[in-house]
Amino acid sequence: MEKKHVTCVFCDQCCHVSVETENGLIKAIHPYNPAVPAICSKVQLWDSYVNHPDRVVKPLKNVGERGEPKWQEITWERALDEISEKLKSISANYGSTSVAISAMPINLQSGAGLVRRFANLIGTPNYITPMELCVGNTAQVHRTTYGWYTAPVYEKSDCIVLFGQNRSLENWPQDYLGIMAAHQRGAKLIMVDPRKNELGEKADYHLPIRYGTDAALLLGWLNVIIEEALYDQEFVQTKTVGFEQLAERVKDYPPERVAEITGLDAELIRETARVYANSERAVIPWGVVTDMQKNSTSALRCQCILRAICGFIGKSEMVVGPGTGVLSVSELEMHDALSEDIKAKQLGTENYPLFTYKGASLFKDASIETFGYPHYNIADGSCMAHPPTLFEAMRTGRPYPVKAILVLGNNTLLSFANQKGILEAFLNQELVVAYENFLTPTAQLADYVLPGDMWLERPALGPAIEVRPILTTSQQVLAPRGECKNIYDVLKGLAERLGLAEYFPWANVEAFYDWRLAPLDLTWEQASQKPAIPLKPATDGSRFGTPSGKVELYSSVLEQLGYDPLPYFREPDDPTLAEEYPLIVFVGLREPTFYNTCLRQIPELRKRIPEPLLLMHPEDMEKYGLKEGEWVWVETPTGKLQIIVKADSVQPPGTIRIPHGWWKPEKPQGLKNHLSDAML
Numbered sequence: 073m074e075k076k077h078v079t080c081v082f083c084d085q086c087c088h089v090s091v092e093t094e095n096g097l098i099k100a101i102h103p104y105n106p107a108v109p110a111i112c113s114k115v116q117l118w119d120s121y122v123n124h125p126d127r128v129v130k131p132l133k134n135v136g137e138r139g140e141p142k143w144q145e146i147t148w149e150r151a152l153d154e155i156s157e158k159l160k161s162i163s164a165n166y167g168s169t170s171v172a173i174s175a176m177p178i179n180l181q182s183g184a185g186l187v188r189r190f191a192n193l194i195g196t197p198n199y200i201t202p203m204e205l206c207v208g209n210t211a212q213v214h215r216t217t218y219g220w221y222t223a224p225v226y227e228k229s230d231c232i233v234l235f236g237q238n239r240s241l242e243n244w245p246q247d248y249l250g251i252m253a254a255h256q257r258g259a260k261l262i263m264v265d266p267r268k269n270e271l272g273e274k275a276d277y278h279l280p281i282r283y284g285t286d287a288a289l290l291l292g293w294l295n296v297i298i299e300e301a302l303y304d305q306e307f308v309q310t311k312t313v314g315f316e317q318l319a320e321r322v323k324d325y326p327p328e329r330v331a332e333i334t335g336l337d338a339e340l341i342r343e344t345a346r347v348y349a350n351s352e353r354a355v356i357p358w359g360v361v362t363d364m365q366k367n368s369t370s371a372l373r374c375q376c377i378l379r380a381i382c383g384f385i386g387k388s389e390m391v392v393g394p395g396t397g398v399l400s401v402s403e404l405e406m407h408d409a410l411s412e413d414i415k416a417k418q419l420g421t422e423n424y425p426l427f428t429y430k431g432a433s434l435f436k437d438a439s440i441e442t443f444g445y446p447h448y449n450i451a452d453g454s455c456m457a458h459p460p461t462l463f464e465a466m467r468t469g470r471p472y473p474v475k476a477i478l479v480l481g482n483n484t485l486l487s488f489a490n491q492k493g494i495l496e497a498f499l500n501q502e503l504v505v506a507y508e509n510f511l512t513p514t515a516q517l518a519d520y521v522l523p524g525d526m527w528l529e530r531p532a533l534g535p536a537i538e539v540r541p542i543l544t545t546s547q548q549v550l551a552p553r554g555e556c557k558n559i560y561d562v563l564k565g566l567a568e569r570l571g572l573a574e575y576f577p578w579a580n581v582e583a584f585y586d587w588r589l590a591p592l593d594l595t596w597e598q599a600s601q602k603p604a605i606p607l608k609p610a611t612d613g614s615r616f617g618t619p620s621g622k623v624e625l626y627s628s629v630l631e632q633l634g635y636d637p638l639p640y641f642r643e644p645d646d647p648t649l650a651e652e653y654p655l656i657v658f659v660g661l662r663e664p665t666f667y668n669t670c671l672r673q674i675p676e677l678r679k680r681i682p683e684p685l686l687l688m689h690p691e692d693m694e695k696y697g698l699k700e701g702e703w704v705w706v707e708t709p710t711g712k713l714q715i716i717v718k719a720d721s722v723q724p725p726g727t728i729r730i731p732h733g734w735w736k737p738e739k740p741q742g743l744k745n746h747l748s749d750a751m752l
């Protein structure tokens with residue numbers, strides 16, 4: 073019997089598991105730390121995934137029309153030859169910015185740093201990632217306030233405030249168990265969520281907020297905390313800038329006004345503000361809904377401001393920065409390989425600058441002074457093109473043509489906004505490549521599908537996204553199935569054909585890890601004996617990575633980019649649509665059995681939720697004459713789909729929840745078949 077430690081990426085919780093093997097066969101998978109049973113049931117279905125009959129295990133070429141694929145198996149050599157020839161000719165005809173890359177670093181693991189390195193070396197700034205709608209987004213907003221991302225320490229906390237998290241043993245179990253352990257220890261739990269879920273039932277306070285109004289509640293809390301002087305005066309004086317302006321702004325949000333906006337009770341708003349501010353070590357952990365609202369930036373900024381002015385930074389909320397001693401992910405990415413002219417052409421720079429090179433460059437000097445390196449890419453959300461602007465350029469050729477897209481370990485078509493527009497964009501490409509495990513709706517639009525390894529089949533030196541001074545390791549357990557390859561081998565193969573061999577000189581991914589670990593006097597073989605290697609933090613915490621070096625309550629970068637430097641609230645509803653479209657579609661609420669667009673081909677999981685379900689309050693079902701289990705059409709100003717109705721008394725009346733990411737892998741492929749019944 074042999075034991076290996078492995079990072080599961082069936083979802084982005086990245087649980088550490090211990091895999092027991094006998095004669096090369098997996099016998100059992102357990103939580104790495106037996107004292108904390110932080111894994112979900114999905115991981116046990118590894119065999120159904122690895123050996124699934126539909127898994128792509130050889131390179132495929134579409135010899136049919138785009139979107140009506142006729143797959144032909146080809147060799148890796150030929151696939152890489154043809155793809156690189158096409159990339160060269162597209163780049164020669166339309167310029168290097170005409171090639172786009174869409175990648176999900178967490179799904180790829182060992183892709184950390186390498187995909188961007190490749191993008192930068194081929195001269196394209198048009199890199200996007202679905203982290204745009206996830207923690208990558210939060211990280212950029214955090215940077216405006218602290219210069220880096222902040223992470224909660226549940227073990228130290230005595231008050232936890234959750235904005236719309238639906239954590240459970242099947243959705244981010246490590247966080248769920250961390251929250252529950254702190255709560256059992258006596259930490260107060262404040263749950264802000266229109267739905268009362270399992271955590272809401274256990275919470276000390278449940279605030280059934282009107283959807284999309286979190287920024288207003290947060291501004292109301294700031295109003296109470298500043299009005300009643302509940303903040304940490306010393307921290308505010310010594311470590312922050314802009315308190316006066318902030319105090320002036322939040323006068324506009326007294327609890328009575330906020331109560332009207334949010335549908336919450338004014339006294340409850342006051343009481344919860346006091347509970348939070350009077351705690352010794354409160355935390356506001358990241359949750360995804362505040363990444364997806366009309367008021368996202370303000371809501372996230374308010375959370376950052378609260379953590380700071382109440383004095384929790386450095387106690388229960390850590391702003392640690394990157395590590396030193398090895399080349400960071402950001403350095404591996406070689407952002408300097410792109411000229412300033414090309415960076416300025418990054419799509420979205422003009423209208424959405426914060427996430428692009430333009431936004432990141434405003435932190436450049438501060439980043440050098442604080443962390444020693446200019447272009448830190450925090451959580452892969454930095455220096456990135458604006459996805460909708462990129463898709464528009466792919467569709468229309470404006471402001472310049474984009475003619476090729478490499479999709480690496482994500483499901484671009486189903487994961488970004490305006491799916492019809494993305495479909496049109498893909499149909500207007502001269503080259504589409506998907507590096508995948510399955511023939512997803514996005515892969516069905518490709519000219520070439522390249523078979524990728526999965527997490528049990530590769531060694532991984534992480535983490536995939538850079539937020540803390542630490543390295544993690546994941547040991548390889550299985551040989552890659554069929555001809556599946558690691559992302560390193562794919563990028564190396566392309567780089568060699570594009571005249572960039574010197575930047576991918578290592579024979580294989582382990583040799584690359586050896587090179588990266590060499591400054592620590594470690595080989596991959598040695599390093600991978602331990603699941604984590606702490607690094608020396610790049611900063612002692614005396615300076616924040618913002619232009620002022622302080623916590624910017626009033627953001628100088630937002631101001632320079634022409635935005636309101638202070639948080640504010642904007643009504644999420646569009647009253648002109650209310651008559652024709654009386655129901656509101658609700659953000660989020662992930663399905664316990666799946667992971668975003670993944671895992672619907674796993675029979676054991678699919679049995680649990682065979683069809684997509686629209687959740688609706690029974691009162692609304694009666695109002696619209698709908699029955700449980702009935703198929704209905706749902707129409708918005710931009711599209712429509714069919715879905716089954718399910719009564720759910722927790723869903724707020726007037727709102728419905730539609731799960732995202734559905735397609736039916738068992739259904740036939742191609743546009744004629746709606747790309748295997750994808751919900752487009």
Ligand SMILES: Nc1nc2c(c(=O)[nH]1)N[C@H]1C(S)=C(S)[C@@H](COP(=O)(O)OP(=O)(O)OC[C@H]3O[C@@H](n4cnc5c(=O)[nH]c(N)nc54)[C@H](O)[C@@H]3O)O[C@H]1N2
Nearest residue numbers: 236237238243264283284359360660661662664666667668
């Ligand atoms: N099983 C499983 N686990 C997953 C995933 C999966 O697909 N399946 N996905 C992973 C990923 S990528 C992510 S990002 C995380 C996300 O995990 P969470 O951050 O927990 O997000 P959701 O599961 O979408 O739950 C969203 C919650 O927000 C509430 N909500 C909706 N609108 C609002 C609002 O306007 N304000 C407030 N305050 N609350 C609101 C909903 O009622 C719901 O309880 O989960 C990860 N874990």
Ligand SMILES: Nc1nc2c(c(=O)[nH]1)N[C@H]1C(S)=C(S)[C@@H](COP(=O)(O)OP(=O)(O)OC[C@H]3O[C@@H](n4cnc5c(=O)[nH]c(N)nc54)[C@H](O)[C@@H]3O)O[C@H]1N2
Nearest residue numbers: 176179202206481482483487507508524526668669670732
């Ligand atoms: N409407 C709507 N859109 C959303 C969201 C939402 O709530 N609503 N949530 C957003 C969020 S939080 C996120 S994180 C994104 C996720 O967006 P994506 O990353 O696009 O979603 P996934 O379903 O994780 O896509 C992963 C794809 O990679 C493939 N894959 C998985 N593992 C591997 C691997 O090891 N190697 C290779 N080569 N391929 C692999 C899978 O087969 C799958 O097709 O979606 C965002 N989009």
Ligand code: SF4
Nearest residue numbers: 080082083086087112
């Ligand atoms: S929650 Fe489950 S699927 Fe996600 S990483 Fe952990 S074990 Fe894997």
Ligand SMILES: [Mo]
Nearest residue numbers: 084206207360
């Ligand atoms: Mo996510």
